Amino acid sequence: MGSGGLEAVAPTYLALDYAYKLRKQVACSVYIFHGNLSLAADRLEELYQAGRSAGVEFYRYQEPLLIDDQGGHKRIVYRDPFLPKHFPPLDIKVDQVVIAEDFLPPLEIRQIAALTGLMVGSDGFLSLERLPGISGQTNRPGIYCVGMAHGPARILELWDEIEAVRMDLLVKDMSIKAARDSAKISLFTQKKATAGKAAGLVAQVDPSRCALCLTCLRLCPHRAIELNECPERIDRGQLYQQTAWIHPLACQGCGICFAECPAQAINLVDLSTQNANEDLILLLYENGQLYRQGKQNQDSIERGLKKPVFSLLSLACSQSGFLAASSLPLIKLADDASYSNQLLAEVRVQAVPCAGQIDELMVLQSLSAKVDAVLVWPCYPEACHHRYGNLRARHRLRLTERRLGEIGLSERIAVAPLSGLSQSQLLDSITKMIDRLKLSKPVVIKKT
Ligand code: SF4
Ligand code: SF4
Numbered sequence: 001m002g003s004g005g006l007e008a009v010a011p012t013y014l015a016l017d018y019a020y021k022l023r024k025q026v027a028c029s030v031y032i033f034h035g036n037l038s039l040a041a042d043r044l045e046e047l048y049q050a051g052r053s054a055g056v057e058f059y060r061y062q063e064p065l066l067i068d069d070q071g072g073h074k075r076i077v078y079r080d081p082f083l084p085k086h087f088p089p090l091d092i093k094v095d096q097v098v099i100a101e102d103f104l105p106p107l108e109i110r111q112i113a114a115l116t117g118l119m120v121g122s123d124g125f126l127s128l129e130r131l132p133g134i135s136g137q138t139n140r141p142g143i144y145c146v147g148m149a150h151g152p153a154r155i156l157e158l159w160d161e162i163e164a165v166r167m168d169l170l171v172k173d174m175s176i177k178a179a180r181d182s183a184k185i186s187l188f189t190q191k192k193a194t195a196g197k198a199a200g201l202v203a204q205v206d207p208s209r210c211a212l213c214l215t216c217l218r219l220c221p222h223r224a225i226e227l228n229e230c231p232e233r234i235d236r237g238q239l240y241q242q243t244a245w246i247h248p249l250a251c252q253g254c255g256i257c258f259a260e261c262p263a264q265a266i267n268l269v270d271l272s273t274q275n276a277n278e279d280l281i282l283l284l285y286e287n288g289q290l291y292r293q294g295k296q297n298q299d300s301i302e303r304g305l306k307k308p309v310f311s312l313l314s315l316a317c318s319q320s321g322f323l324a325a326s327s328l329p330l331i332k333l334a335d336d337a338s339y340s341n342q343l344l345a346e347v348r349v350q351a352v353p354c355a356g357q358i359d360e361l362m363v364l365q366s367l368s369a370k371v372d373a374v375l376v377w378p379c380y381p382e383a384c385h386h387r388y389g390n391l392r393a394r395h396r397l398r399l400t401e402r403r404l405g406e407i408g409l410s411e412r413i414a415v416a417p418l419s420g421l422s423q424s425q426l427l428d429s430i431t432k433m434i435d436r437l438k439l440s441k442p443v444v445i446k447k448t
Contacts, residue, residue: 011101011103013043013044014100015032015034015100016032016048020050020056023055023056029055030055030056031058031059031076037058037060059080060081060082061080063079065077065078066089073093074097076094076097103148105124109125109126110124116140118139118140126145127150128150135164136168137168140250141222141251142247143250144168146165147161172249201269202246202253202269203253204248204266204269205243205265206267207232207243208265209263210265211262212227212240214244215257216246216257219260220257221256221388222250222251225246226244226245226247227242227243227244227245228243244265244266252353253353254386255268256389258357259359259392259393259396260392280349280350281293281325283325283348284345285344285345285347286343288431290423290426291328293331310372310434310437311345311346311348311370312346313348313350313371313373313375314374314377315358315374315376316349316351317353318354319385319420320378320422322351324377324418324420324423327421328423345430345434347375347430348371354384354385354390355376355377355393356384356393357393358393358397359396360396363400373437375416375429376393376397376415377418377429378417379417379419380417380418394415397413397415411436411437411440414432414433416429
């Protein structure tokens with residue numbers, strides 16, 4: 001038998017089945033040599049138990065087996081990986097050796113992968129994302145792969161896979177229709193300086209604004225954007241009759257296209273039913289310490305304490321900075337009646353699905369909304385869940401910082417990459433910003 005895991009499902013099934021039948025029907029010893037015997041598939045464990053009860057013997061090996069033909073008999077020499085290294089190899093004499101069949105991927109797999117952007121594994125078959133509870137999902141959300149395209153599999157499992165994919169598509173389709181029916185308005189249509197929900201966002205193109213520059217097609221890390229014919233343009237007899245189109249199943253709502261579209265033709269539509277408060281955390285800063293406030297206390301500064309000296313806004317990636325802020329200990333300082341000092345700073349931490357969504361307008365609108373400074377907390381460079389959203393954000397915000405510098409406000413923005421466990425770096429980035437603000441002159445940005 002092969003040494004693989006799931007890719008060895010078909011050989012494993014056949015070996016277990018034939019060994020069991022042979023042992024039951026013929027008076028002979030049956031041995032199965034296996035590498036990493038994986039039984040995580042339908043009915044394999046059952047067959048394995050039946051074989052063991054019938055007397056089939058199982059031997060594990062790591063180093064290659066030596067099969068020695070001794071004229072009429074064969075000798076299998078192997079090392080038992082559970083015995084000490086110095087232990088000599090073991091051998092078993094047998095009359096017949098049956099070797100598992102190997103499955104080779106069809107040549108077309110590489111062509112399909114090149115056309116669709118799907119990933120090919122080291123075995124030459126299409127790769128699947130190993131996501132809990134999701135079957136057949138490839139690296140391109142919205143494109144599924146079942147059966148032999150992702151490796152040897154039995155026909156019975158094919159139907160199970162198809163059914164699982166059908167159910168997944170049904171659920172996604174229902175949630176998209178439900179969201180459309182409830183006609184939720186995009187949080188971002190006017191490019192407000194509010195960040196999106198950590199889940200449930202889908203990008204949509206407004207064809208009347210799309211300039212066909214293809215920026216979004218190039219930048220989407222999930223290859224969710226295509227060019228489609230646009231009926232309105234065709235009706236109007238326009239020269240260019242296509243528009244960018246975003247597949248709602250493939251879009252992961254990272255917002256990179258939204259931030260980069262030069263024509264502001266992309267909106268992020270909220271399909272989730274999540275409570276907006278779950279994307280917002282209030283931190284209070286005093287004496288070099290951070291206090292995370294309960295959600296119900298978000299207005300309590302105004303009610304219980306004087307307005308803090310500095311007010312900061314943090315736009316935090318939901319996969320890193322927001323997680324770090326969420327795991328700070330919860331201390332309801334604003335509820336403490338004995339506490340009457342003026343706080344040094346409050347930090348409103350707003351989750352964004354990906355830092356790649358943060359654009360210059362979002363930062364400028366935050367600064368004009370009585371926020372003294374904006375902190376951006378993306379993931380570390382190699383850790384972005386949307387491949388390079390954090391790098392796009394860094395590049396974009398460097399330009400923003402330069403432009404703010406032209407009006408003497410460059411110290412009002414800082415980018416600090418974090419992980420979900422980086423509470424000390426999070427505190428450090430706030431402390432540094434407050435130190436900068438203490439040295440800076442007050443500047444009032446007037447709305448025009
Ligand atoms: S980036 Fe904007 S303008 Fe350019 S193709 Fe995409 S939607 Fe159209
Ligand atoms: S929001 Fe992200 S995943 Fe969706 S289309 Fe835009 S870039 Fe692609």
